[in-house]
Amino acid sequence: xxxxxxNARSGxxxxxxxxxxxxxxTGSSQNSTSSTYADVTNLTANITPSSTSxxxxxxxxxSTQHFGNNATTDPNGRVKLTDGSxxxxxxxxxxxVESNDKYHLGSHFMQxxxxxxxxxxxxxxxxxxxxxxxxxxxxxxxGATIRPTNITVMEIAA
Numbered sequence: 001x002x003x004x005x006x007n008a009r010s011g012x013x014x015x016x017x018x019x020x021x022x023x024x025x026t027g028s029s030q031n032s033t034s035s036t037y038a039d040v041t042n043l044t045a046n047i048t049p050s051s052t053s054x055x056x057x058x059x060x061x062x063s064t065q066h067f068g069n070n071a072t073t074d075p076n077g078r079v080k081l082t083d084g085s086x087x088x089x090x091x092x093x094x095x096x097v098e099s100n101d102k103y104h105l106g107s108h109f110m111q112x113x114x115x116x117x118x119x120x121x122x123x124x125x126x127x128x129x130x131x132x133x134x135x136x137x138x139x140x141x142x143g144a145t146i147r148p149t150n151i152t153v154m155e156i157a158a
Contacts, residue, residue, distance in 0.1 A: 013157065017154050018050055021046065022153075023044060023046075024043070024150045025040060026043075027041065031065075032128060040079075040149065043149060045124045047153045048119065048120065049116060054115070055113060058152070059152045060089075060109065060126065062091075063149050064106045078128065081110065082125060083116075088112040089110045115158070125151075
């Protein structure tokens with residue numbers, strides 16, 4: 001995880017970016033056939049806001065793979081952004097795949113802007129589940145994708 005923290009000098013105006021944190025999914029890709037949400041492993045963005053009035057802008061890129069099970073199953077999965085107690089954004093990814101040996105690769109984007117009202121560390125992560133078929137999320141060091149899954153968080157001055 002990388003962190004860029006700007007020196008908080010007087011004169012920074014509302015809307016200024018105070019710090020940026022980026023976390024990339026590492027390790028291997030993760031596949032699931034489970035209909036229960038599970039954490040996307042090796043991917044957590046930790047940020048500690050400098051003021052309770054500041055906001056967080058969270059941007060997520062998710063690289064996915066959908067696997068067909070048979071000629072009548074259209075694989076799809078869901079990914080959600082959470083801090084472990086609050087779910088912020090949930091998206092569904094769907095693609096028709098006509099047979100068991102076929103798959104589809106996708107790259108998706110989501111974002112969320114909110115005030116965590118804390119100066120304690122906020123840990124943001126993704127969770128995933130399969131709805132039908134088999135659903136996968138790629139890691140940055142997996143040779144199968146050049147668009148890894150990542151979370152970028154910016155603290156914005158209020």
